[in-house]
Amino acid sequence: MTKKINGKSILITGGTGSFGKEMVKYLLNNHKCSKVIIYSRDELKQSEMMNSKWISDYKGQTKIRFFIGDVRDKERLKYAMYGVNYVFHAAALKQVPVAEYNPFECIKTNIIGGQNVIESALECEVEKVIALSTDKAAAPSNLYGATKLCSDKLFIAANNFLGGRKINFSVVRYGNVMGSRGSVIPLFLEMQRNGVLKITDKRMTRFNITLEKAINFTIECLFKMRGKEIFVPKIPSYHIMDLAKAINGSCDYEFIGLRPGEKLHEEMITTSDSTCGIEFKNSYVILPKGDISEYNEMNCKDPNYIGQIRNGFTYNSLNNEYFLKISELKNLIKKI
DSSP states (O other): OOOOOOOEEEEEEESSSHHHHHHHHHHHHHHHSEEEEEESSSSOOOOHHHHHHHHHHHOOOEEEEEEEEOOTTTHHHHHHTTOOOEEEOOOOOOOOHHHSSHHHHHHIIIIIIIHHHHHHHHTTOOOEEEEOOOOOGGSSHHHHHHHHHHHHHHHHHGGGOOTTTTOEEEEEOOOTTTTOOTHHHHHHHGGGGEEEEEEEETTTTEEEEEEHHHHHHHHHHHHHHOOOOOOEEOOOOEEHHHHHHHHHHHHHHEEEEOOTTTSSOOOOEEGGGGGGEEESSSEEEEOOOGGGHHHHHTTTOOOTTTOOOOOOOOOOOOTHHHBOOOHHHHHHTTTO
């Protein structure tokens, strides 16, 4: 049974995005937070969220606050973060082609913005910070992935500079969130109206996680974290052609080639990570090399603990043990 968050103040950067909105709903419906702060830079999305029926109808005890602000603005972040206990950092520029064409804008949000979150959390004496990452941060081949790898390292290294503060920083890394804004499924659903699905490469595979699973996993990690962990869930993969058939089996296909920086297969644990990774029943944990022995010892009595990952192991969307069938994909798409 998942533990409950009671009497804590939560701030979510990127709070009007797909993850942010669902996390707010989940917190309001399942936990007893003292306050939930939605921090984002888009006033239209905030207005739409503020006036949504599920917010308007909410009659619970949790206070809901909306803050307009950018993670690039450290002073604004600090104002929003005073009195906050837990931070979920979801704000990022995530579109691969956009990042390739506007590299420094992506750097300012994903790297400098991440450092601003870290410094603000330290100065405001937050208790826990979880930064959301992506499979594209493992052995990155595009600028977006490179900025998220850099961000991950900043959040892990932040645990070395606490100065006696009781605060922990950890990272949650997972694959494509099914149906999230800008992802392939909404794109295919739109394309099918014209009878043609544009596919980059028919050999492509991707990890897949539902928004519900992403939320639940992140909350679980919030309670498990001691600082310095990169948490990786065990999730299924799919073949891009199976997804296309699940969307609409009667469509024609147009193969357009990989976009700049795009991979055929995504990766969440590299061979380098395997030297400092631990396996559990439903997840992996990647740690700095110097912390692996102590973490192993602390978790060896956990019934879900399996042991240290073997050297040379990789966890990528092609070598995954579990692939979604077309029928499973159809059922998941119906729930979006």
